[in-house]
Each structure stands twice: as structure tokens, then as C-alpha cells.
Amino acid sequence: MSSEYGLKRHFNGEAARLIGDRIRAVDPGFDVEGYAAEVEARIPGKELKDRVLVLAEGLRTRLPAGYPDALPILLSVLGDELAEGEGMFNASWYLMPVARFVEQYGLDHPEASLDAIEEITKRHTGEYAIRPYLEQHYAPTMERVARWALSPSHNVRRLATEGVRPRLPWARTLTVFVKDPLPVLEVLEPLRSDSSEYVRKSVANNLNDIAKDHPDVALATALRWLEESPTPETQWIVKHGLRTLVKKGDQQALALLGATGGEHVRVDRLRITPGSVTIGDTLLIGFDIENTDDRPHSIAVDYVVHHVRKNGRTIPKVFKLTTFELGAGEKRSLEKAHAIKEVQTRRYYPGEHSIDIQVNGLVQATERFGLRT
Template sequence: MAEEYGLKRHFNGGAARLIGEKILAVYPDFDIDGYAEEVEQRIPGKELKDRVLVLAEGLRSRLPEDYTEAVGILVAILGDELAEGEGMFNLSWFLMPVARFVEEYGLDHPEVSLDALVEITKRHTAEYAIRPFIEQHYELTMKRMAEWVHDPSHHVRRMASEGTRPRLPWHRTLTRFVKDPLPVLEVLEPLRSDPSEYVRKSVANNLNDISRDAPELALATALRWSEESRTPETTWIVKHALRTLVKKGDQQALTILGATGGEHLRVPNLRITPQTVNLGDTFVIRLDLENTDVRTHRVAVDYAVHFVRKNGRSIPKVFKLTTLDLAPGERRTLEKSHTIKTIQTRTYYSGEHLIDIQVNGLVMATDRFDLHL
């Protein structure tokens, strides 16, 4: 949400002029002054998505009526492809209205539009724009997805994964994939050891989405990938994909990741200091972790802060503390600092906040602090 807030400030008359100047180089009849003026008049009070739509609508009314010709002009202004690691939301942020143009006006021309989205995603992203095509041109789009997972461009491979995420942030849920994620897994299968970190992160996020609605299927997939593809790339994907289930203490997910011996692990001491905290303060979690077994165990340690809500109830939010190997009989002291800082996605309320220590998914100790506002 913070990223969205920061982005929206840039979509104004200045952005319209930036896009318009690029269009003028290939389409001299473009009305750049009228475009910038219209955008400035229409954006006040609008959030990011609506501002981007305003810019896309202004393009539609000033480019040739023929969609194929219009989208060809927009493809011609895209510029150089992004290298891996270069930011779509800083170097090429201004291309969001171009992708939105295809999303809004290209559904009657799916072949041309899908070709355009391939070029757009190499310079920006098409993960949002592709989703209406999945809904309205399912067979064609999924056929293209099956081709894109083998594309030389990591951007195109990522679009296949990111575009099929059932619960992609900032966009509506793909209900058909929530109900039946098997077609998504077919897309992900060739990408499970992808050489690109950019692609691997998307694959992991996609499988994590699936784990929210079909945990058994996600677990079975993660286990099979772990057994069939013993590569560092697949190992990273599986670990990142199971993070939601791990935070929920799912024992199968923890077993897949090698966490064992819960019955032999203890937290004999837990201390939260200070125990009275104001907004902006930092408290410290300090705990002793002990392995009473005669074998070494892989241990995943998380902590859950039970944030008080307006109605007095609390909702736990799980945070990662560490993952480590604990030798037979070993006792180790762990420490973690946590700041109660203002963020846009959370409202704080005064009261007693519990903190649970989860060891391999099991709550083994609890302490508390009082938050004063």
C-alpha cells in the first residue's frame, strides 16, 4: 500500500507530457497539450488505479480509432528492455497507462493484444493487464502461457507465473483458479528451477497463493518438487512458497522444510523488555532455546504478536525470528528487536499485547507487553 501511495503522485499532467512526447516521435498528430490538460483536470481526488485509467482513456481518445494501429504506436514507444533487477516501478513506471490501455481496449483483439503485452512486460509489467484475457479468452491465453514459460526473456516467463496468481495484490481474484488451481500448477511446473531470481520469486508467491485455498495440493506439489528437483533454486522456491503454512504451524510444511523434533525442543526462559511500550518504541524479545534430544534438529523459530483491535479482541501477526540447527543437548539464547512503528496497513490500540514463541510451529512460550498510545 505504501508503494501504491508513492506511485500515484507521479500520474499527473507531467506523466501525460512524458508519454505524449514519446508518442509525438512516432505519431506527429498526437495532441500532447490537450492530453496533459485533461489529465490534470481529472486526477484530483483519485487513487492510483483511477489515475492510471484517466491517462489510458486520454490515450484512447487521441490515438487512431483502429485499435491495431493505436497499440502499434504505443509498442513503438516502449524503449529498451529492462535488465534483471531493474525496477518496473521506478525506471519505467510511466508505462502503466500503456498496459492499462491494452487491458481496457484490447479484449476484442486478443492476438494483437497478447503480442503487445509480451513487449510491454519486457519493459514494465503486464501481470495485471493479462488477467481479463484469462477470464475472457481462456483457451488462447493459457496456450500462450504454455509457450511463455519457455521464452528466453525472464520477464516473459515471469508474466506467465505472476499473471496466473489466484490472489495477485492490487487486482481482483481469479476465482476460477481459486476453485481449481491445477491449470496454474501446469504453468509453474517448467519454472520450478528457473535460473532467474525474478521468476523464482513469482513462482514461490504463486504457490503460496495456492496454499491459502488448497493447502493439501500446495503441500503435495512442494513435496514432489523437493524430491524431484534437488536444486538450490527449487529449494528456495519451496521454502518461500510454504511461508504462510509455516506461520500457521502446519507440521507437514515444516517437515518438508526439514524442521523436526518438536517434542524435544523447549523454551525455558522468555523475556520481553521493556514491558511498557509507546508508539515508536522498540521492545526486545530474548529467549533460551533448548534441544533435549540426542539428535540434531532443524529448528524454525517465529514469534506472533497479538495486536489489540478496536473492539478489544486481538489478531496475531506472525514474524520470522530465525532458522537454525540445534545440536544434541544444546541450549542457545536468541534475541530479536521489534519496533512499534506507524504503517499504513495497521492501526494500533492501547492494551495488553501477548507474544507467542512458535518453535517448529508449536507455541512453546508466551509473554506480554502493554502498549500505551
């Protein structure tokens, strides 16, 4: 249920019954069937976020009119806290409308709502619900976020970092942090070597967001973290947090990760077969790579597909291939299968496409293939 399409189809009348039955256990008068019927009638043609809003609106009209009275009833459906590795969109996906309820209707009661978001995130996530509170109640919300970063709950610590991500997918951009990422970095500071993989992924994603707008700040932060806490956990965060800069061939980011010496690596015999494909086919990319230096190098190999757009221009998309140590004078052969299939974020157009082989940020070889409709 990770994709938006895969998730949205679950938010229907059956989801309303699931939530309604749990509410009725503490509020016997809750109209479960009426709630389910309303949701089922209103969701056709709607995408994920609008479907979730329909469920939240149905709750608002059926719970007590006063938000402080409705909130405890709604929080009674939360269940147990998720353990490390339990997915918020798997075990507790149905709580998304509960979080949306707090996001939509609780802004006049920030303290109670932030308490609720903390409890929700232990079972689901509060990363979307918190964003209007950051915009309308900045100071008290950031004070709460700072406390969350020190929580014994890995879910709450993860909320501290994920909730302040400047460019969180599926959410509104937090322009205040796009302009000035320093408050975000203060939140990340105690989490730079966190014991939880769930938290570390969020810290890395947050650093990657910052790198898109402030690469120098992200690089300086990564360097300091590696110097001050050279743990495997910090190293992992830095590696994944600089991934956008690495894909762009940023030499400082590559050097920070130990991938240097791209100028000493040679790519020969780049082969793309077949030379002409249609959507649904698979390309086989093959080439030889050789270290011409007299010392070993850490190698990061990417390939860049230049997709033809409707206007005939091309736009590059970087794909990760592999990383490895290449000894002095060593030569290897690499292959990669690449499927030509449409996804929600990419459409294909006919024409001549090209593929670059990029080693440690430097383009070393280019070949072309044709795409037919």
C-alpha cells in the same frame, strides 16, 4: 517505489508529459500539453489504479479511434527489454498506463492484445493486463501462457506465472484458479527450477497463493518437485512457496523443509521490554532457546504478535525471526527489536497485547505488553 502510496504520486501531469513526448516522436500531432493538463486536473483524491486509469483514458481520446491503429503507436514508447534485476516499478514505471490501455480497450482484439502484453512485460509487466483476457478469452489466453512459460525471455516466463496467480496483490482474484489450481500448476511445472531469480520468486509466490486455498495440493506439489528436481533453485522455491503454511505451524510443511523436532526445543526467560509502550516505541524481545534432544535439529523461529482490535478481540500476525541449526543440548540467546508503528494494513488500539514465541510451528512461550494511546 514498491509501495502503492510511493508509486501513485508519480502518476501525474509530469508522467503524462513523459509518455506524451515519447508518443510525439512517432505521432507529431499528439497533444502532449493537453494530455498533461487533463491528467493533472483529474487525479486529485485518486489512488494508484484510478490515477493510472486516468492516464489510459487520456491516451484513448488522443490516439487513433481504431484500437488496432492506436496500438502500434503506443507500443513505440516501450524501449529496451529489462535485464535481470532491473525493477519494473523503477526503470519503467511510466509504462503502467500503457498496460492499462491494453487491459481496458483491447478485449475485442485478443490476439493483438496478447502480442502487446508480451512486448510490454519485457519492459514493465503484463500481470494485471492479462487478467480480463483470462476471464473473457480463457482458452486462447492459457494457450499463450503455456508458450510464455517456455520463452527465452525471463520477463515473459515471469509473466506466465505471475499472470495466473490466483490472489495477485493489487489485482482482482481469479476465482477460477482459486477453485481449481491445477491449470496454474501446469504452467509452473517447467519453471520449478528456473535459472532466473525473478521467475523463481513468482513461482514461489504462486505456490504460496495456492497453499492458502489448497494446502494439500501445494504440499503434494512441493514434495514431488523436491523429489524430481532436487536443485538449489527448486529448494528455494519450495521454502518460500510454503511460507504461509510454515507460519501457521503446519507440521507437514515444516517437515518437508527439514524443520522438525519442535517438541524437543525449550524456550526460557522470555522478556519483552519495556512492558508498556506507545505508537512509535520499539519493543525488545529476548529469550533463551535450548535443544533438549540428543541430536541436532533445524530450527525455524517465529514470533506472533496478537494485536488488539477496536472491538477488544485480538488478531495474530506472524513475523519471521530466524532459522538455524541447533546442536544436541545446545542453548542460545536470541533478541529481536520490534517497532510499534502503524502501516497501511494495520491500526493499533490500546490494551494488553501478547507475543508468542513459535519454534517449528509450536508455541513455546508467551508474554504480554501494554499499548497506550
